[in-house]
Amino acid sequence: xxxxxxxxxxxxxxxxxxxxxxxxxxxxxxxxxxxxxxxxxxxxxxxxxxxxxxxxxxxxxxxxxxxxxxxxxxxxxxxxxxxxxxxxxxxxxxxxxxxxxxxxxxxxxxxxxxxxxxxxxxxxxxxxxxxxxxxxxxxxxxxxxxxxxxxxxxxxxxxxxxxxxxxxxxxxxxxxxxxxxxxxxxxxxxxxxxxxxxxxxxxxxxxxxxxxxxxxxxxxxxxxxxxxxxxxxxxxxxxxxxxxxxxxxxxxxxxxxxxxxxxxxxxxxxxxxxxxxxxxxxxxxxxxxxxxxxxxxxxxxxxxxxxxxxxxxxxxxxxxxxxxxxxxxxxxxxxxxxxxxxxxxxxxxxxxxxxxxxxxxxxxxxxxxxxxxxxxxxxxxxxxxxxxxxxxxxxxxxxxxxxxxxxxxxxxxxxxxxxxxxxxxxxxxxxxxxxxxxxx
Amino acid sequence: xxxxxxxxxxxxxxxxxxxxxxxxxxxxxxxxxxxxxxxxxxxxxxxxxxxxxxxxxxxxxxxxxxxxxxxxxxxxxxxxxxxxxxxxxxxxxxxxxxxxxxxxxxxxxxxxxxxxxxxxxxxxxxxxxxxxxxxxxxxxxxxxxxxxxxxxxxxxxxxxxxxxxxxxxxxxxxxxxxxxxxxxxxxxxxxxxxxxxxxxxxxxxxxxxxxxxxxxxxxxxxxxxxxxxxxxxxxxxxxxxxxxxxxxxxxxxxxxxxxxxxxxxxxxxxxxxxxxxxxxxxxxxxxxxxxxxxxxxxxxxxxxxxx
Numbered sequence: 001x002x003x004x005x006x007x008x009x010x011x012x013x014x015x016x017x018x019x020x021x022x023x024x025x026x027x028x029x030x031x032x033x034x035x036x037x038x039x040x041x042x043x044x045x046x047x048x049x050x051x052x053x054x055x056x057x058x059x060x061x062x063x064x065x066x067x068x069x070x071x072x073x074x075x076x077x078x079x080x081x082x083x084x085x086x087x088x089x090x091x092x093x094x095x096x097x098x099x100x101x102x103x104x105x106x107x108x109x110x111x112x113x114x115x116x117x118x119x120x121x122x123x124x125x126x127x128x129x130x131x132x133x134x135x136x137x138x139x140x141x142x143x144x145x146x147x148x149x150x151x152x153x154x155x156x157x158x159x160x161x162x163x164x165x166x167x168x169x170x171x172x173x174x175x176x177x178x179x180x181x182x183x184x185x186x187x188x189x190x191x192x193x194x195x196x197x198x199x200x201x202x203x204x205x206x207x208x209x210x211x212x213x214x215x216x217x218x219x220x221x222x223x224x225x226x227x228x229x230x231x232x233x234x235x236x237x238x239x240x241x242x243x244x245x246x247x248x249x250x251x252x253x254x255x256x257x258x259x260x261x262x263x264x265x266x267x268x269x270x271x272x273x274x275x276x277x278x279x280x281x282x283x284x285x286x287x288x289x290x291x292x293x294x295x296x297x298x299x300x301x302x303x304x305x306x307x308x309x310x311x312x313x314x315x316x317x318x319x320x321x322x323x324x325x326x327x328x329x330x331x332x333x334x335x336x337x338x339x340x341x342x343x344x345x346x347x348x349x350x351x352x353x354x355x356x357x358x359x360x361x362x363x364x365x366x367x368x369x370x371x372x373x374x375x376x377x378x379x380x381x382x383x384x385x386x387x388x389x390x391x392x393x394x395x396x397x398x399x400x401x402x403x404x405x406x407x408x409x410x411x412x413x414x415x416x417x418x419x420x421x422x423x424x425x426x427x428x429x430x431x432x433x434x435x436x437x438x439x440x
Numbered sequence: 441x442x443x444x445x446x447x448x449x450x451x452x453x454x455x456x457x458x459x460x461x462x463x464x465x466x467x468x469x470x471x472x473x474x475x476x477x478x479x480x481x482x483x484x485x486x487x488x489x490x491x492x493x494x495x496x497x498x499x500x501x502x503x504x505x506x507x508x509x510x511x512x513x514x515x516x517x518x519x520x521x522x523x524x525x526x527x528x529x530x531x532x533x534x535x536x537x538x539x540x541x542x543x544x545x546x547x548x549x550x551x552x553x554x555x556x557x558x559x560x561x562x563x564x565x566x567x568x569x570x571x572x573x574x575x576x577x578x579x580x581x582x583x584x585x586x587x588x589x590x591x592x593x594x595x596x597x598x599x600x601x602x603x604x605x606x607x608x609x610x611x612x613x614x615x616x617x618x619x620x621x622x623x624x625x626x627x628x629x630x631x632x633x634x635x636x637x638x639x640x641x642x643x644x645x646x647x648x649x650x651x652x653x654x655x656x657x658x659x660x661x662x663x664x665x666x667x668x669x670x671x672x673x674x675x676x677x678x679x680x681x682x683x684x685x686x687x688x689x690x691x692x693x694x695x696x697x698x699x700x701x702x703x704x705x706x707x708x709x710x711x712x713x714x715x716x717x718x719x720x721x722x723x724x725x726x727x728x729x730x731x732x733x734x735x736x737x738x739x740x741x742x743x744x745x746x747x
Contacts, residue, residue: 036547038659040555181717207717211660213651214667214719216450217698223580224443237660240557244567244654248582266557270656274567310556 027064027333027345028094029054029071032086032103037077038211038236041266042318044309046104047073049322050329051307052296052314057330059299064333065342070094076108083108084115091119096347100124100329100355106184109142117141121348122355126325127152127260127283131187134385134415135422136356137433141348143355143384145328146283146375149259150417151388151409153188153231156257156281157195158407159392160229171200176222178215178242179233181207184261188233194413212238219245232258232280239267240275247274254279254394264317268395276397281390284324284374286400288315291369292323317400324374331368332358356381356439375406381436388414446579447695453585455671455691456592457654460647462668462675462683463595464640469677470603471612471636472523473531477538480665481545482641486511487648487657491560492553500563504645511641514545519634527629528619546662555659560652562587567654588650592684595646599680602639612636616678670727676740685738690723697722 031050034043054069063069072093074086083103091098101116101123103109109129116123117140125133126145133142147155160175161167177192179185189205196203204225206218212234219242222230230251232242239262246256254277258267263280271278288294293315300306301314313319336346336354346354360368360377375389388409393400426433461483468476476482490507498506522537565587569580603609615622615632623629648657651664667690675686701722702715736742 036550036555038663040550040659041557044555181720209717209720211663213655213660213663214454214694216454217447217695217719220443220447220450221699237655237658237663240559240656241654248567248569249580250569266658270557270559270658272559272561309554313556 025063025067025343025345026070026094027067027099028096029069029100029102029329030086030090030093030098031071031073032076032083032090032101032108033073034076034078034104035073036075037079039078042261042264043078043104045264045266045313045316045318046322046325048306048308048313049319050102050325051322052300052319053292053323053326053330055300055305055307056292056296057326059303059305060295064330065337067333067337067343067345069330069333076105078105078107080105080107080111084111087112087115091121094345096345097121099333099346099348099351102126102325102329103129106130113139113142119348120352122352124325124328124355126328127321128184132418132421132425134383134418135433136381136384137436138422138426138431139384140434141352143379145355145379145385146324146377146387147390147409148385148388148414148418149187150191150414151385151411152259152281152283152390153191154195154410154414155388155390155407156231156259157192157199158410159279159281159390159404160257161199162404164228167199173201173229174225174227175201175203175229175231176225176227177203177205177231177233178218178222179205179207179231180212180235180238181209182235184235185233188259191414191417192231194417195410198413208234208238208242211236213241215241215245219249219251222246222251223249228255230256232256232262234258234262234267238262240269240271243268243271243278244274247271253277257281257392260317260321263393263400265313265400266318268400273397275395278395279392279403280395280400282317282393282400283387283390284317284321285372285391285393285402286315286317286320290371290373292327292373293320293369295369296323320373323370327368327370327374328355328358328360328377331360331364355379356384358386381434381439442578444696447699448692449579449581450585451692451695452688453582453589453691454695455687455689456585456589456684457647457650457687458664458667458671458690459684459687460588460592460595460643460650461664462671462687463592463599463680464643464647465665465668465672466675466677466680466683467599467636467640467643469616470680471616472534472633473616474534474538475531475677476640477535478541478545479640479644479668480662481542481549482511482514482644483648483651483664484659484661485514485545485549485648486641486645487560487652487661488549488553488558490645490649491558491652491657495558504649507645508642511645512638515634515637515641518637519630523633523637524630542662546659550659557656557658558652560649560657562649562653565653584654591646591650595643596680596684599639599643603680608632608635667723670723672737673727674730674737676737678741679737679739682737682739690726693726694719694722 033047076082109125124143129144131148133139258280260282268275332354336350340350358379365371375387377386379386389406392404394403464479489510493503567584611627671686675682
């Protein structure tokens with residue numbers, strides 16, 4: 001009996017050790033995805049691309065320095081309450097807890113900022129979320145990576161300026177800003193107003209009520225205003241509806257410049273011929289002609305391991321954006337392992353260090369098979385954006401064609417506004433900003 | 441003045457699109473006294489099924505027939521699984537059942553055809569202004585909107601004849617008045633419910649194709665039902681012509697309101713910030729005003745209880 005008991009204890013210890021040995025080689029990422037509901041097209045594309053990249057790293061490289069990536073999905077339906085529920089459900093997953101949280105929703109990002117900061121789990125809001133979180137002194141665990149809304153807006157004005165023949169030619173021009181009447185839509189109004197004052201153009205802000213499936217009155221106002229350019233800050237059904245309404249009043253689509261949430265195939269294909277000529281910003285490009293996508297096709301898709309139900313979407317704007325999410329996540333894990341131990345699972349706190357010290361230059365992008373696919377990136381304690389660069393693409397009736405190189409944001413203007421806003425937030429919340437000179 | 445008329449005409453034609461969705465609500469309410477919360481989901485299901493079938497290479501017309509077939513199957517399944525179990529239950533129970541049905545139908549549609557956004561073109565009908573009218577008056581009236589208005593007019597005439605001049609139509613109205621009394625005089629309640637849900641499915645298909653051609657076939661189609669509610673309150677829940685008139689009132693007033701109210705408020709109260717985007721709630725304010733003055737709507741039946 002005694003022997004039996006000892007054997008059982010021994011077996012239990014061995015099993016526990018064995019389990020932890022297996023778990024130690026895992027790096028868990030909890031994904032709050034949305035595959036049904038109003039924004040499912042974005043959710044399936046972006047999470048599909050991200051998961052395919054994780055799968056590629058596991059299949060081709062055997063993980064990150066031997067540490068296999070594991071993940072769980074939790075359906076949020078783009079709903080804030082569900083997003084928070086998913087965050088809580090997944091935060092203790094894997095051997096070291098959730099490594100990083102990708103809300104893919106500005107609302108969910110706002111909802112989890114305090115929790116994630118307390119739990120020391122980094123939140124990556126790549127191309128969305130709270131713009132002033134770019135100030136890492138006030139928001140140590142939030143990373144609005146690559147480019148925030150204000151940066152892209154200044155790049156957009158630079159693009160319009162270049163089309164007009166120089167920034168000085170913007171004087172006297174008229175721009176209509178058609179925006180989704182929500183916090184997301186309103187986010188760029190202050191920076192546009194500041195730029196209007198700076199360059200001497202006039203800007204009229206025209207809101208569109210959610211969800212934006214009716215825009216006749218807004219576009220009749222555009223017709224009456226006769227602007228030189230229209231900025232489209234839409235989301236979901238608002239985008240194709242806007243393009244069709246523009247066609248109906250005869251406004252040239254090549255004079256409409258959209259944000260990246262208005263610049264996917266899902267925004268143009270439903271608009272049919274009305275979308276031809278339309279321009280949008282983007283921090284990633286579409287297409288399959290990149291080594292990283294070719295590798296995904298070889299190591300993931302060909303083996304029947306792709307997450308994409310509709311394989312024709314591989315290489316689309318949303319899918320490739322998911323791959324960018326994947327690249328940044330994996331490289332930050334790799335960076336963190338350099339400091340905290342190669343081949344070991346890292347914690348959320350260590351991941352934060354990894355993201356904050358991440359540098360992806362062109363040589364590295366080339367190595368990753370993503371040269372020209374996404375901009376270079378250099379993160380720091382102070383700067384949680386890390387790039388601010390934007391490319392512009394034009395819909396030719398069938399696909400997106402890149403029409404510019406990376407255009408820098410007006411960091412002088414944007415950074416000042418970010419620091420001002422972050423300082424205000426810190427005061428409201430009683431946060432003492434970090435001293436970045438003391439961070440190693 | 442030309443701009444005013446352009447907004448007005450555009451609004452009236454938009455209103456017709458709302459009426460298309462409202463008609464589905466009216467049909468089911470008229471025949472069963474149930475407010476079908478799932479009508480928006482049915483519009484989405486119908487449009488997605490139609491586009492899914494066309495993607496398989498089926499021609500436009502035949503795909504419409506097959507999609508209608510799918511709506512009939514959905515109607516039969518709804519009657520068998522949901523409605524049959526709830527005969528003689530309070531109206532609120534049936535209403536709650538349709539809320540559950542909404543989520544099921546939305547999930548079923550996406551499960552069957554995927555969540556991707558699709559384009560939809562109606563052959564030969566472009567969403568562009570009539571050139572001759574543009575040249576003569578400077579007012580842009582969309583060919584697509586006129587086509588939608590024509591389709592709505594045909595639907596209204598056909599449904600009005602169906603309800604008022606056919607035996608089935610009279611039976612539908614009898615069932616709406618009293619389930620038990622209708623059963624007692626030999627009206628087959630289950631058949632009637634299947635028919636009316638199938639007809640509402642047809643209306644959902646037409647609305648789905650029209651809205652899908654306008655904005656793309658995507659989940660947001662379910663939201664068009666939200667605009668049908670004020671239309672129903674104004675037109676009356678039991679009136680087919682009421683759905684049309686209600687739609688016209690909502691369409692015209694929300695567009696004129698969106699254009700003229702914000703600048704008026706800004707100039708009157710000296711507000712500098714950008715107002716607007718009132719289209720989302722303005723129709724509900726209109727509906728509330730109508731409820732205060734005429735709760736049964738313009739064409740609704742006045743309900744009088746004997747004490």
